Amino acid sequence: MLEASKISGLAIKENTTCERLDREAFRKLAKEIILKDISKKELPYEEMALKFLGIIPEDYDYQNCLLDAYATSAAAFYSPYLKKFILPNWTETPKAILVHEAQHALQDQHFNTSKFGNDTFLLSDKNLAAASLLEGDAMEVEGRYIDIKPKGENADPDKSAKLSLENPSCELPEILQEILSSPYDYGLLFVRNVKTALGEKYLNKIFSHPPQTSREILYYKEYLEPQKARQSILKNKALFSKSIGEISLRVFLRIKLGMKKGVLGASGLQSDTITIEKTAEGYKVIFKTIWDSEKDASEFRQAMTEVSSRRFGMHLSKDALGWTIETARYSKLTLLQTSSKIELMADVKYKD
């Protein structure tokens, strides 16, 4: 903790206790902690939304796998609820990781970070923006510790000591895995850029005015000089209404179509909402997006059309402003561009 404090300049206000747990206790506690952040009731809708977009495969059991997969992902963690470090007792945690977790404790002591990104949907744009800030700052401190650490001291956790999945088929699908790890890479770049722009006072600025969207993380200048307020299109009365954001969309398109089309297809996203409504026959899912320009919208339409052609094995025209198809899972699956807006919607057929 002392190292993290020296590197970041945040004073230690309180000493944080450390608990070392065996595999089963570690797994159990990790799950309990995640359960505080998510809503079990909402998981079926998250699953429906992620499958509709193609972020997870139709046969992935998201509702039952999320906790299992998530609990095995961390080598050690700091819990702002328990105000404790939770460490495995079956392996040595490298000091670089302890410094990283200590920085999370300092963030919490100074800026009350448990209030950050408290959307129940782990992948919501607001959560990813908050996670990027917290992880970016902790990665910066960890990186600076690695630069000064004694030679020969290991910085990476022992991979063979990782907790294994309870259900092997629960391994996170590639796109989901990449989205959930995006805060570490994009967040670090964001923190470094803001630090270069603002100098040492940057920490107070970013934590007292945390970025609200992944777009601000990607383009730190938009965070420093906010543009006019963006149109929010969240629908409060729907069963589910969340924003996905530019980083997730970029990761999705990049994995499907390659780097160039991924970056191009997702850039210029002004706002988006994925909404689920109950209908007489099942559910209606609508993904609405608003773009900076008609050109940005067209690039997304073309990318999404290419992804859909492959996914459903149909030839869909990239020149048309829209299309409607019928699949085993969706009826009236429609994509339509109207100037700088694009809607992708469908009726979800019941599974039984």
Ligand SMILES: [Zn+2]
């Ligand atoms: Zn972290």
